[in-house]
Amino acid sequence: MIPTRYLVRNADVDDIATVTQLLQASYPILMKSAYDSAMLAPALELMTRANPKLLSSGTYYLAESEDGTVVGCGGWTRESPGGGTAVEGIGHIRHFGTHPGWTRKGIGRAIFRRCEEDARASGIREFECYSSLNAECFYSALGFERIGVLDIQIGPEVSLTSCHMHYRFRDETERQFLADKEHSEDRNGAV
Numbered sequence: 001m002i003p004t005r006y007l008v009r010n011a012d013v014d015d016i017a018t019v020t021q022l023l024q025a026s027y028p029i030l031m032k033s034a035y036d037s038a039m040l041a042p043a044l045e046l047m048t049r050a051n052p053k054l055l056s057s058g059t060y061y062l063a064e065s066e067d068g069t070v071v072g073c074g075g076w077t078r079e080s081p082g083g084g085t086a087v088e089g090i091g092h093i094r095h096f097g098t099h100p101g102w103t104r105k106g107i108g109r110a111i112f113r114r115c116e117e118d119a120r121a122s123g124i125r126e127f128e129c130y131s132s133l134n135a136e137c138f139y140s141a142l143g144f145e146r147i148g149v150l151d152i153q154i155g156p157e158v159s160l161t162s163c164h165m166h167y168r169f170r171d172e173t174e175r176q177f178l179a180d181k182e183h184s185e186d187r188n189g190a191v
């Protein structure tokens with residue numbers, strides 16, 4: 001039987017090969033609708049390598065299926081992806097990916113919820129994110145707002161057009177309202 005359930009756990013450096021494997025399975029397939037190959041191919045060379053510093057940060061997470069297969073990844077850091085100075089209260093969303101066979105099952109959302117929970121406990125109140133163009137709909141569904149579209153330098157002579165997005169942490173009342181809204185939309189959709 002094909003497993004369909006998963007758990008979210010902290011990553012560590014021992015997961016490096018597994019995460020690289022996941023990124024290599026995910027990004028080329030799921031990003032190709034949004035980019036031409038001249039821009040995507042050199043970017044993928046860099047983006048599909050797991051980042052050991054992220055894996056050992058304590059704030060990078062994996063979704064693991066019942067049979068132990070890693071099917072999703074993502075996390076957050078205080079530093080921006082380019083290594084800029086940390087700003088009090090602001091966190092940066094990093095390196096999200098779901099296996100193409102596991103998309104639209106809530107894995108990205110579950111990892112994001114874990115990011116939000118841990119970041120909130122560490123005093124973070126806003127997230128920023130440089131989203132791939134294909135993932136803008138995902139971050140919008142989580143409550144992010146678009147700041148603008150720009151080319152991000154991801155390596156020497158390698159850039160990727162990305163969407164700069166912002167997320168403001170909600171207080172308990174707002175969170176309850178949004179959860180109820182999501183629930184009622186799900187119910188209406190099912191009728």
Ligand SMILES: CC(C)(COP(=O)(O)OP(=O)(O)OC[C@H]1O[C@@H](n2cnc3c(N)ncnc32)[C@H](O)[C@@H]1OP(=O)(O)O)[C@@H](O)C(=O)NCCC(=O)NCCS
Nearest residue numbers: 030097098103104105106107108109131132135137138141
């Ligand atoms: C973006 C990505 C991580 C989303 O992962 P996922 O596990 O499929 O996301 P979820 O199932 O949690 O989706 C949550 C919501 O986001 C929205 N969403 C996700 N993917 C979407 C898509 N392709 N089109 C429209 N909406 C989408 C939906 O509202 C979805 O809820 P629903 O399925 O109940 O309608 C995944 O598509 C991916 O790995 N993409 C390639 C890598 C990438 O671009 N990563 C981002 C780098 S910044």
